[in-house]
Amino acid sequence: MNRINRVALVGATHGNEFTGAYLIKKYEQYPHLIGRDSFETLTLFANPKAFEVGRRYIDKDLNRCFKIQDLENPTLSSYEDIRAKDINQILGPKGKSQVDVILDLHSTTANMGLTILLGNQHPFSLQFAAHLSLTYPEVKVCWAAPVQSTLLKSICEFGFVIEVGPVAQGVLNADLFQKTEKLVYTILDYLEAYNQGSISQTNSTLTLYEYVKDIDYPRNDLGEIQAMIHQKLQFRDYEPLNPGEPMFITFDGKEITYEGESTVYPIFINEAAYYEKGIAMCVTEKRQVSV
Template identity: 65%
Template sequence: MPLIQRVMIVGGTHGNEFTGAYLIKKFEQHPHLVHRASFETITLLANPKAFLAVRRYIDKDLNRCFQQVELQDLTLSSYEDIRAKEINYFFGANGKTPVDAILDIHTTTANMGLTVITDEHPFNLRLAAYLQSINPLVNVYVLPQSEQEYSLPSICKFGCTIEVGAVAQGLLQADLFRQTEALIDTALNYLEQYNQAEILSFDSKLTFYQHHGTIDYPRNESGEIQAMIHPQLHFQDYKSLTPGAPMFLTFDGEAIAYEGASTVYPVFINEAAYYEKGIAMCITQRQQAIF
């Protein structure tokens, strides 16, 4: 694989996720923090208008605007569609200053801790394994390529999304801010070592969570939610959910059990931004690989 020449750190893809946005501002004020000798590091506040408005987006979710068919569709004229085209024009694979790797910082209201979200590309999995070997608290959530192709990091092959929580929307939380900054620093160090062929061999068993679908809230015929996340499941991201275990609780206090055939590991449980997407949680299977 060719050397990494340009890395882009992104924050504020969603305007009310402050950790990434304010890390970008810090890195812009103190560029030495992200400088590495073997590649250029650039920063991007992805959705500045939404950030100023303290909203997830202005017209539509920017992190769903990067499919190639949408980027090439000139009839799409929402603010986020135009912004996606601008980002791709400058930094995409065929852009004016294409980037080789993207580290896209997000926060979630779900109890995801430090999560690295990536696809199944071997380079990205090895980066994730390294991050987990340095910090065993790092969770790795692996999405299929089809689930990634609409997101901002899809404009290049390498890198990952860093998802941190639980953090309320429009709020900074000092401990998770510092942990996210440390994770970015470690990722940049890995890319630097890769370029210099100095990556130390590490015998690491990567534990990761493979995406297997989503579950919506129970709804009536009008589409209105009829139950909440059960208290026993709330904030239990990456914990096992066994068949028959309570999943939802109706407004009348009746428990609704998980009816799957096997144990799963839910993530993004009760994510505030996913109510509009019809997602109560994402379902994963826990797996391991040796690096």
């Protein structure tokens, strides 16, 4: 990337994730907080109808509506499909975006702390992530192998998601709200320094959690959940899960262990919004990347 001209801050992609929603409301009221000299900062309140009723979405998950085929399909007429097309006009079009960076602000019921989800491993993305993790050691960085992305952040090449948790749905947590706000300002300051050419080019190592797969809850033939996240695994996002260690516990107390061949690092453990998606946790591998 040669220069950053426009940055979009997005909140309320999911209407019951209040951290990002109320940060966007704050920035719309006090735009000077996110103003920087070398680029324009836009705000977008992604799913206002879902926010009004305190739900994740109205008809379908907005953050799964940004496949190019779906954006170009005039027959898709749900509220979120129409809203995705509107957002694509505001920030996109996808692949030729009017913005250079998207920061999509989310919260999770899982114990994810402060997490940055990368869209790619472009040198700019890795340098950006390395700077944040050096500035805030509590920040974790995740990446999923490129697929046909359905996420809002995929509108532009340098789209990033900030996930913070644990925060209950439809609830504000002052500590995590303030930490997220501080992280947003740090990111904007980094982008300003990048434009000014004042980022020091020092070699560093980035700890990257690379997505491997999703794991569902044990279910019966009717699709009903037959076990819960084991209490020894609950809230242990980013901690090692070794072969033979408990993952689930059935309602009658039987342990179900992890049967993989190597140590993995689960994230989004017991995320409330993922029950409907058939996801009990996402499994990642931890590796070191030279930046």
